[in-house]
Amino acid sequence: MTGLEHSDQWRGVFSWAELTRRDFSQAQVRRMVDAGDLRLLRRGWYATSYADPTVVSAVSAGGVCTCASALDLHGVWVAPYGDLVHVRGRNVAARGSAGTHHACTRYGRPSREVYPLDDVATALHYAVRCLGDEGVVAACDSVLHQGLLEFTDLQALFSSMPVRIRRLLDRCVDCLDSGAESIFGFRLTTLGIAFESQVEIPGIGRVDFLIGKRLIVEVDSVAYHDKSPEQREKDRVRDETAHRLGYIPWRISYKRLMFTWDEVVDTLLAMIRRRDHLKSLAEPPELTRQAADSGADHALGYWDDPDFTGC
Numbered sequence: 001m002t003g004l005e006h007s008d009q010w011r012g013v014f015s016w017a018e019l020t021r022r023d024f025s026q027a028q029v030r031r032m033v034d035a036g037d038l039r040l041l042r043r044g045w046y047a048t049s050y051a052d053p054t055v056v057s058a059v060s061a062g063g064v065c066t067c068a069s070a071l072d073l074h075g076v077w078v079a080p081y082g083d084l085v086h087v088r089g090r091n092v093a094a095r096g097s098a099g100t101h102h103a104c105t106r107y108g109r110p111s112r113e114v115y116p117l118d119d120v121a122t123a124l125h126y127a128v129r130c131l132g133d134e135g136v137v138a139a140c141d142s143v144l145h146q147g148l149l150e151f152t153d154l155q156a157l158f159s160s161m162p163v164r165i166r167r168l169l170d171r172c173v174d175c176l177d178s179g180a181e182s183i184f185g186f187r188l189t190t191l192g193i194a195f196e197s198q199v200e201i202p203g204i205g206r207v208d209f210l211i212g213k214r215l216i217v218e219v220d221s222v223a224y225h226d227k228s229p230e231q232r233e234k235d236r237v238r239d240e241t242a243h244r245l246g247y248i249p250w251r252i253s254y255k256r257l258m259f260t261w262d263e264v265v266d267t268l269l270a271m272i273r274r275r276d277h278l279k280s281l282a283e284p285p286e287l288t289r290q291a292a293d294s295g296a297d298h299a300l301g302y303w304d305d306p307d308f309t310g311c
Contacts, residue, residue, distance in 0.1 A: 063089020
């Protein structure tokens with residue numbers, strides 16, 4: 001449709017002001033509506049046949065697409081936020097969209113409703129009141145990692161927010177590869193567990209997290225399910241290599257991280273209480289007291305005994 005090409009700003013939804021800026025007359029717009037090339041969403045807003053359905057839904061609800069929904073459309077990683085479309089605008093509540101839309105607010109004065117889809121900075125400003133602390137940090141990590149905004153941009157954006165919100169920037173790490181990693185790192189910090197991220201280990205390669213001397217944690221993102229069988233086999237071989245070198249490799253799925261965290265943290269704390277993560281890579285695993293009492297502690301020496309037949 002000449003003059004109404006798809007763009008990140010509009011996503012196939014256009015305001016009357018934008019149509020006139022593009023030299024469409026009132027008669028032309030009326031003819032396009034009659035022909036089905038445009039659809040009136042609400043007064044002053046029209047959608048093309050290729051318009052993004054999330055943006056269409058937000059504008060039809062009386063506002064514009066913002067917050068988690070807008071960040072998602074821009075490719076920013078956001079924590080699960082359900083099926084509601086996040087929307088902002090003066091007319092949202094009056095149109096009775098409860099149950100399908102979430103009306104978002106921001107710290108300070110509302111932004112002008114110029115585009116049907118908020119840009120990353122505006123959407124993030126609204127998201128800080130919806131996503132929760134770890135969700136905000138993960139979204140900021142994603143924005144930084146993709147180069148959508150600079151850290152100084154985030155500082156300026158957060159400058160007028162409460163101190164508690166501003167301090168979340170201190171927990172951002174732009175080197176993490178996925179939002180799931182950001183969530184896991186945030187939770188480790190909250191628990192007071194020291195760690196290193198994106199560590200290069202000779203013989204193994206780069207790992208997501210290293211806790212202590214030997215606990216390797218790999219956090220699988222949603223994209224992990226798209227891995228080929230060959231790549232998954234490489235992951236298994238890598239884990240075997242880690243075991244051979246004395247490390248403890250542990251993979252946490254996205255589903256486990258996001259929906260069964262209580263069980264995951266119980267496992268993590270059990271390993272830490274046993275100090276598994278602090279044992280030197282050179283020392284063999286400690287035998288249980290039961291094994292030691294039965295004399296099994298001598299078993300390690302059998303392999304060096306020339307008379308040992310394996311029976």
